[in-house]
Amino acid sequence: MTTKEIKILPIGKEGSGPDEYGYYGSFGGAYIPEMLFPNVEELKTRYLEIMAEPAFQNEFRTLLRDYVGRPTPLFFAERLSKQFNTRIYLKREDLCHTGAHKINNTVGQILLALRLGKKRIIAETGAGQHGVATATVCALKGIECVVYMGEKDIERQAPNVARMKMLGATVVPALSGSRTLKDATNEAIRAWINNPTDTHYIIGSVVGPHPYPDMVARFQSVISEEVRWQLLEQTGSELPSHMIACVGGGSNAAGAFYHFIHEQAVKLVAVEAAGHGINTGMSAATTQLGRSGILHGSKSLVMQTEDGQVTEPHSISAGLDYPGIGPLHAHLYESGRGTFLSVTDDDALRSAFEVSRLEGIIPALETAHAFSALKQLSLRTDNTVVVCLSGRGDKDLATYMKAMGV
Template sequence: MASEQQKTGEAKLNTMRGGPDGRGHFGLYGGRFVAETLMPLILDLEQAYEAAKADPAFQAEVTDLMTHYGGRPSPLYYAERLTDHLRDVAKTQGGSGGAKIYFKRDELNHTGSHKINNCLGQIQLARRMGKTRIIAETGAGQHGVAVATVCARFGLPCEIYMGATDVSRQAPNVARMHMLGAKVNPVTSGAGTLKDAMNEALRDWVTNVQDTYYLIGTAAGPHPYPAMVRDFQSIIGRETREQMLEREGRLPDTLVACIGGGSNAIGLFHPFLDDENIAIFGVEAGGHGMDVENGHAASMNGGRPGVLHGNRTYLLQDAEGQILEGHSISAGLDYPGVGPEHAWLKDSGRVTYVPITDKEALEAFQLSARLEGIIPALEPSHALGWVTKLAPTLPQDNLLVMNMCGRGDKDVFAVAGYLGIKL
């Protein structure tokens, strides 16, 4: 039976889509679990962000940058050949369905992913606060590239923490960061992936509290980061609403996005949360399979609540509460947790979270390239993997939007290796 606290949290979810509450909680999740040294910085950041949100000049500046530098709005593209293919699949299964599939093409943004949206907002906030040094963590490298890009644009030094494992498998993005003037710090602790990079970035921040701004890339971390990242990324969903009304005369029936920490997903989902007739799916990294011990990174399908990186959320843990490393073929989804708003949405039942394996993501990667001439990143390939399962079960008048949140330039050599393609 649900506790009174859980019931209260669920009631708030139904009436406060714009959350979190004043302490940074989404129901039972979120909050600020940080070192005493960092608490004044977190409070200053919250105050600065609230002031910036209320300042029309700040909003206008960010909008101008997103339009003329970031390349927004990104197109809403009807994936006609993929739609036809999955309708044929439906026929082979004895059905007559097959949703009409659209891609929200955020991979066409400057730097090749949705990450630039959040970085343009936060770099302006850092400048507004008088910070003179930027640090960030990155997994797939797309956030690192976006941070290095905005720092180059505004003449600020930056250091990027990246797991050594990810440095190896995402070499093209590492080269881009260097070319943009960033210092890339490989992290060799743990499994050398995103969790470990975030640990090192937090240690840096504690050491350099006066002049440094930590530009977090995902909708996780201590309050106000989850809400702030969501707010900057929600331009994805707002544009999708307008574009779908223009293209089809109505809102979509189904939304799909991949989820590691969850910034691209919450950016698409949030403007639609009050439209309760719209089905929403977040796609986690199923890795080698949910039945393989420590073989996946699907924290909401294979984890339980705990505290990591300043917030309470779903985490991959062992019986003693130690954080597991997890696994994904995709560096951007290889994280043992998830943003706290997603944890809240899972418990409420508003969003359904499903796993897709490495193998299924690779198949979807090839399908997109072959049918649509779009080479996706391995992250949205997971979302597409779920679309290939879901779309044939839906009626043909179902309008499905998937967020194509990153392009596959960074992954082509890794995928070639997985597929045995000799270069």
Template sequence: MQKFSVNKSGFYGEFGGAYIPEILHGCVAELQDSYLEILESESFKKDFARLLQDYAGRPSPLYLSGYLSGKHGCKIYLKREDLNHTGAHKINNTIGQILIARRLGKTRIIAETGAGQHGVATATVCALMQMKCVVYMGRTDVERQAVNVKKMKMLGATVVPVTSGNRTLKDATNEAIRDWCCNPADTHYIIGSTVGPHPYPDMVARLQSVISEEIRKQLMEKENRAAPDYLFACVGGGSNAAGTIYHFLDDDDVKIVLAEAGGKGVDSGETAATIHAGSVGIIHGCKTLVMQTEDGQITEPYSISAGLDYPGIGPIHAHLAATKRAQVIAINDDEALQAAFELTRFDGIIPALESAHALAALNKVAFKPSDVVVLTLSGRGDKDLDTYFNYEPTLQQI
């Protein structure tokens, strides 16, 4: 991990760091000084492992897809994060962070959410630990993810619709940071992606690394090898991708393919393909690739997928792209929808729209018959059913 891990200043190569208002310096410094000690303590490891197993339902299965393997002429396994409690990988991170928050003496939790899965996962662990929870969500996302909003409220969370900007994930994050600035003493901000000021990108990646840890063990059981030839994951902020690749980063024989949201096309002006369309800038406390104008104003992103509709990227993924360690493919809306409907029809699995981008990226790579591929199915498609129903005529083309 030396080559691709974060340094003491919180940077992955040129990306990362902590660019924060003075009022948050104490909160962030407290996290920086304590997170590794907490994560490496035996009491945390014991509590985290117990809840991942008995509450979240881990390990998640590694499923050999007969349909995808036949279509692409190699072995394609799906890492079934969609089968976790709350329906996505997000629960891994929220369990870990609320355990950290308790150890830091925090009594109130805030979060941002786009697709709603992180919001639901945060509300879930707050109910479990009986802690106050406030979730910020762009009004556009509130409307297209209405079921998840109702789940959060049922779990006891206060959901705050954000009406500024494009009313999506970026704007929800802005409001969550404003809240944190006003309540630094008692509040912990559970960031849902590998974004934000150091130590969040590293902390979230470590908590999600249970995914790659399990992949290694499961491949040994199924293929008598610890590493695949390819890893595929969708990437917006990048937490499921970071978790998928964490234990394989220094293995150059493992090819990493990341699928970002092309929207209506990388050059259309309606895209969330940050690695393709972005440039170096600062967003939400870290230096990374950002979709912005020449004078540094954030460009509004677009994706059919609420969870990928973000104008930045985790600094670890910006570094992997810059160093060519990862191949990044932009997948447009129609390609993602087609991939989602195909997996549903031929494998009996309705994937989240985010995961559908990774599935579509399989069509862009030529595999050898001997290749073993692992693709992380980051979430299930319950939250996206209204979107899928609107595009149901696509089914007739399959």
């Protein structure tokens, strides 16, 4: 296959999505209040049709190129490669406009919302990158934006809160529960129930009721689409031996894995947050601690008590501080297609400083978990490893400064 042919692979390659009911194996579906049924049904019946329209694809691709800055580079990390005695490439999503992969999805969803006649956008955010990306595209298109964010996350991600407000968004604190991403999502869903006709909810991860997990994965699949032709140009082969990405809900991992799911030669490595340790009661390692349950509109693996109450997660990284996982990832875990590892707060911090000093790239705390997982893999000299560098570390400088004693 030529480079040119790979470049025009359609976003949303057939065979990587759910069945007609939104299930990946036994996970997925749409468990929603009756008041949201018209909205979700409209999305379900129209999203593929709208996304396939040439005018939509042209506008989406043009914005990805001229506004987001795609394609993002695939960078050979020479010093990191020497340390692990293998070949490591970094997919530089941190170089996207707004500093993370989140903008790929918000560009797609704002175009979809406008074609559905929506006049107002709401969103949830944890680390703040999705909130910033949503506020950015709303400013671009001149549409009202309200972002729900946990009070705890507002405190630890203050720069991103300021960015959202500067872009014209209203930031609403979630004051219940752990005051983190889970609670922000709860508040956003409540707001959507109260404004079902004129409002579109831009979910930032591959979670929520069908069709959101599939829709978000399709918009993010541009990541693995580009990796294929970039690897071919640089190595002569379009397939890596390992594709590694961090997972909270899992949007960057879904995008990084998408065009490799049916390539059995590619090992898909998803990295969760172990927090203080898997068995400490202060963790967010859903595949290790969770069981089947319903959370935020879909059936997936959920951290919960014996009587089904959601357990409060913990991670030093606001973007991984979530008690569930997207249904696609739950299926990859259950089927054995994906390898799921977990990394503690301390190990993620160590890897963040290590990568910064080896490659001159300060990664987001989320991505630092993915880098730390390299230590858990048995890598050979002839392996080709791609790490999805999902975001840059500007937003986490306060945490890094604290670790340095500054």
